[in-house]
Amino acid sequence: MRRQPAALAVLVGATLASAACGSSTPARPAPGQPDKVAAGVIAIVDVAPIYLGKQKGFFSQRNIDLSLSTSQGGAAIVPGVLNKQFQIGFSNVTSLLIAASKGFPVKVVCNGVASTGDAKDYSGVVVKAGSPVHSAADLAGRTVAVNTLKNIGDTTVRASVRKAGGDPKAVKFVELAFPDMPAALDAGRVDAIWVVEPFLTAATATGGRVVAANYTDAAPNLTVATYFTSVELTKSNPDLVKRFTEAMNESLRYADAHPDEVRQVLTTYTQIKPDVAAKIALPKWPTDINRQSVQTLADLAVGDGLMPKAPDLSALLP
Amino acid sequence: MRRGLVGLLAFGGLLEVVPRLGLVPARYLPPSSVVARALAAEARRPAFWTALGGTVRTWLLGLAIAASAALVCGIVIGSVPVLRAATASTIEFLRPIPSVALIPLAVLLYGTGIRATLVLVVYASFWQMLVQVLHGVGDVDPVARDTAESYRLGRVARVRYLIWPTALPYAVTGIRLATSIALVLAITGELVIGTPGLGQEIAVARTSDAVPAMYALVLVTGLLGVAANLLTRTAERRVLAWHPAVRTEAPA
Numbered sequence: 001m002r003r004q005p006a007a008l009a010v011l012v013g014a015t016l017a018s019a020a021c022g023s024s025t026p027a028r029p030a031p032g033q034p035d036k037v038a039a040g041v042i043a044i045v046d047v048a049p050i051y052l053g054k055q056k057g058f059f060s061q062r063n064i065d066l067s068l069s070t071s072q073g074g075a076a077i078v079p080g081v082l083n084k085q086f087q088i089g090f091s092n093v094t095s096l097l098i099a100a101s102k103g104f105p106v107k108v109v110c111n112g113v114a115s116t117g118d119a120k121d122y123s124g125v126v127v128k129a130g131s132p133v134h135s136a137a138d139l140a141g142r143t144v145a146v147n148t149l150k151n152i153g154d155t156t157v158r159a160s161v162r163k164a165g166g167d168p169k170a171v172k173f174v175e176l177a178f179p180d181m182p183a184a185l186d187a188g189r190v191d192a193i194w195v196v197e198p199f200l201t202a203a204t205a206t207g208g209r210v211v212a213a214n215y216t217d218a219a220p221n222l223t224v225a226t227y228f229t230s231v232e233l234t235k236s237n238p239d240l241v242k243r244f245t246e247a248m249n250e251s252l253r254y255a256d257a258h259p260d261e262v263r264q265v266l267t268t269y270t271q272i273k274p275d276v277a278a279k280i281a282l283p284k285w286p287t288d289i290n291r292q293s294v295q296t297l298a299d300l301a302v303g304d305g306l307m308p309k310a311p312d313l314s315a316l317l318p
Numbered sequence: 319m320r321r322g323l324v325g326l327l328a329f330g331g332l333l334e335v336v337p338r339l340g341l342v343p344a345r346y347l348p349p350s351s352v353v354a355r356a357l358a359a360e361a362r363r364p365a366f367w368t369a370l371g372g373t374v375r376t377w378l379l380g381l382a383i384a385a386s387a388a389l390v391c392g393i394v395i396g397s398v399p400v401l402r403a404a405t406a407s408t409i410e411f412l413r414p415i416p417s418v419a420l421i422p423l424a425v426l427l428y429g430t431g432i433r434a435t436l437v438l439v440v441y442a443s444f445w446q447m448l449v450q451v452l453h454g455v456g457d458v459d460p461v462a463r464d465t466a467e468s469y470r471l472g473r474v475a476r477v478r479y480l481i482w483p484t485a486l487p488y489a490v491t492g493i494r495l496a497t498s499i500a501l502v503l504a505i506t507g508e509l510v511i512g513t514p515g516l517g518q519e520i521a522v523a524r525t526s527d528a529v530p531a532m533y534a535l536v537l538v539t540g541l542l543g544v545a546a547n548l549l550t551r552t553a554e555r556r557v558l559a560w561h562p563a564v565r566t567e568a569p570a
Contacts, residue, residue, distance in 0.1 A: 040430065043522045069430060071512035072521055076430050085429030179524045183346045198527045206345070271528035 034065040035240050039227075040077040040086040043070040043270050045122065045197050046113040046225055047090055049285050052258075052265045053251025062243040070269070078104065081230055088244060092225040093297050094152035100311035105231035108317050109241055110248045112225035114284045115215035122283040123196045123215045123224075125157055128185055129207035133192060136212035137166030142191035145176040145184060152224070153194045153214075155300040160217040182206065197280040198272050218300065219293035226289060245318070252285040289317060348530045356530035357537060365519070370538065372515035376432055377504040377542075380439025384500070385493055388444050392451025392489070393481060402452070413449065417442035417503050421510055435507030435515075442503045443496035447489065454488030455481055487561050494550040498543055505539050516542075 037059070041047040050068065053059060059066040069086070071077050078099050081089040090112055091099075099106050115121050125144065127133045133142060139161050146153030158168035176184055181193035182203045194214060195203055204210060215222045227248060234241050255262050263277045272280075294317065298310035330350045337344040348356075360366045395401045417438040424434040458480055466480050508517025516539055523532040 043525055069512065069514075070518065070522065071430055072510060076425050076512055079426050080429045083426065083429055085431065177524075179527065183343075186343065202527050269522075271523040271526035271531050273528065276527070 034060065034063045035237075035243075036065045036067070037087045037240070037244060038067050038069060038085065039088040039090070040069050040071050040080045041090040042072070042077075045266060045270075045272075045280065046283060048262045048265055049251040049255035050090075050227075050248065051269050052255050052261060053247060055265060056251070056254060058247045058250045058254070059244075062247045064240070064243060064247060068269075078106065081106065081228065084230070087233055087240075088227055088229050090225060090227055092152045093223055093294055094155060094301055094306070096226065096228060096316065097294075097298050097301055097311060098151075098307050100316045101307040101309065106228050106316070107231050107234050108226045108228045108289070109234075110227050110245045110318065111223060111252060111285070111287055111289045112227050114224055114286050114290065115213075115222040116281070116284050117216055117221040119210075119213050119216065120281055121213040121216050122200065122281045123194070123213065124200050124210040125160065125192050125194050125212040125214055126185065126200065126203045126208040127192045127211050128188070129209060131191065131209065133211055135166075136160040136164035136214075136217065139192055139211070140166040140168075140170035141172075143172045143174055145181050145190045145193040146173050147176070147178050147194075149173055149175045150304070150306050152297065155297070155304050155306065156214040156218040156222075157194055157212070158304060159300055160212040160214045163217045164212070182208070197282075198276050201276065201280045219290070219296040221284070221286070221290050222293045222297070223290040224283070249287040252287050256285040291317060346529065348533060352530045353533045353537060356528075357534035360531060360534050360538075366535075369514065369516050369519045372432075372513075373504055373508065373517065373539075373542070376435050376439060376507070376513065376515060377501050379432075380436050380504060381443055381493070381497060381500045383436070384440045384443040384496060385447055385489075387440070388447035388451055388492065389489060392448050393455060393477060393485065396452045396455025396485070397477070397481060402456075409445070409448065409452075413445040415441075418506060418510070421507070424507075425511055430512045432513055434511050435504060435513040438503045438507045439500045443500045446496040446499055447492035450488045450492030450495075451485055454485030457488070458484045487558055487563065490554050490557055494547075494554060497546045497550050501539070501543055501546060 039050065041050060050066075054066050054068065071080070077086065077089040077091055078095070080086040082104060088109065096106060096108065115123065125136065125139070133139060136157075139157070144154075144157055146157065154173045157173075158171060161168040161171055174190060176190070176193070178195055178199050181190075181195055182199060184190050185193045185203065185208065186206070192211065193203065200210070215224060227244075229241060229244075259282055262282060263274075263280075266272050266277045267274050291313070294313060295310075298313065301307055302310055333347075333350040333353075335349075336342055337347050337349045344352075395405055420438060420441060421434075424437040428434040428437065462480055462484075466476050471479065504515065505517040505520075507513050508515035509521050510517075512518055512521070516535055520532055520535045520539075523529075523535060
């Protein structure tokens with residue numbers, strides 16, 4: 001009985017002590033120290049180059065101490081960049097266009113990931129074996145699962161349907177997380193699923209059939225996602241942004257030229273098994289942002305009512 | 319205890335048999351032996367232990383903050399009738415708000431670090447404990463209160479000898495209930511926000527289509543919950559050894 005207040009005091013003391021330890025990463029280092037850059041990414045295939053580049057020392061060579069944090073999606077990354085928890089974020093182009101159209105001060109610094117540009121892409125719409133759906137046009141009147149409604153998934157799938165001559169308005173979309181999609185397709189809860197790797201390989205391995213390469217159909221060599229920062233950082237520390245962009249471009253070039261190393265680095269930051277990593281289709285990692293394709297995504301987003309009007313692309317893109 | 323273990327083994331056996339018989343596709347629910355192997359593989363990964371440490375840290379820190387805040391607020395609010403009347407409806411309004419609904423706010427304020435998840439953990443467990451402490455403070459025996467009054471006990475002495483012993487069993491129950499809630503919210507925060515910890519590892523395993531590894535990590539969170547429950551029950555018995563509800567040798 002008498003010992004309890006002491007125990008309580010220890011508890012409170014420990015709480016206060018650990019609360020005091022919390023601090024955020026400063027953007028400006030002490031003289032002679034490398035610049036600390038925190039980047040918010042998603043633990044998916046798309047961001048392999050930044051992990052590979054960090055491993056290869058492309059960032060440390062340019063005096064950047066890069067730390068990578070994984071989030072579930074862009075929903076946490078854009079606020080993270082705006083409130084300076086991250087200096088750099090990774091996001092798909094449609095999300096960034098929507099953010100920019102809402103007036104969020106975001107600025108693209110370099111390319112992130114692009115589609116392969118052919119029918120064997122790292123993203124696709126899959127139906128069950130024996131499904132009556134044989135082309136994107138047949139998706140009209142069907143239910144298609146996408147990971148996020150009103151984003152890059154449904155707009156590009158509609159583009160596939162439109163291109164194949166079907167009625168894009170007649171496609172019904174439902175929201176499901178990628179990992180849940182193969183099971184939903186097997187159980188017949190949806191008619192088709194839009195998936196990216198490694199779920200594309202997983203869904204086709206059990207007999208699924210790819211009926212559309214939606215990224216490829218939306219635009220040739222579609223720029224799918226990019227790395228971005230806040231407008232504020234481009235003004236307060238343009239040199240850091242420039243060095244990051246150079247390091248990132250070197251990483252993209254290296255990743256594009258060394259697929260085997262990409263497959264290896266995948267197993268370090270994801271839980272993708274080495275045998276799966278060896279099989280999956282890899283995206284392309286060009287250094288150039290395909291501006292025409294960004295314009296296409298903006299048009300698709302406006303056309304499908306995701307945003308009232310497209311933001312100023314010349315201000316958003318580098 | 320032993321019967322509980324038998325039940326657990328039976329459950330494990332069931333999870334082995336159901337996918338093996340094909341009642342549920344093994345691809346989506348791997349047999350428990352496969353999950354056990356994935357767990358062994360996890361235990362060899364340093365990242366797993368870092369994540370486990372991260373979860374335990376967020377969990378205990380959140381619990382400690384909530385417990386200290388709830389004890390102080392509960393005793394202060396509970397002993398001042400005006401304050402109690404003034405806050406009653408506000409507390410009843412704030413208490414049922416699911417902590418998870420605060421995720422966007424937490425991310426906006428604190429990004430994806432430990433502080434964002436702490437907001438959820440503290441919010442959820444604070445009300446649980448506050449309500450318990452308030453009940454405890456309200457339960458002070460009127461005769462004892464009058465006696466304290468007659469002896470002109472000071473404010474501090476009254477808290478120490480009157481309120482504290484009455485409220486303690488309630489507070490301890492509150493802590494025990496909040497412990498599991500705090501764990502749930504710590505994992506949720508990591509899963510959804512991406513704060514480093516077991517929840518984030520579950521999310522990574524999920525997006526990597528590593529189903530056995532995902533179940534192995536889920537299993538670890540369950541084991542954490544069981545361990546926490548055992549610990550808090552033992553602590554409860556020790557702290558309240560003098561209380562009639564716990565005292566076994568001399569029933570009141």
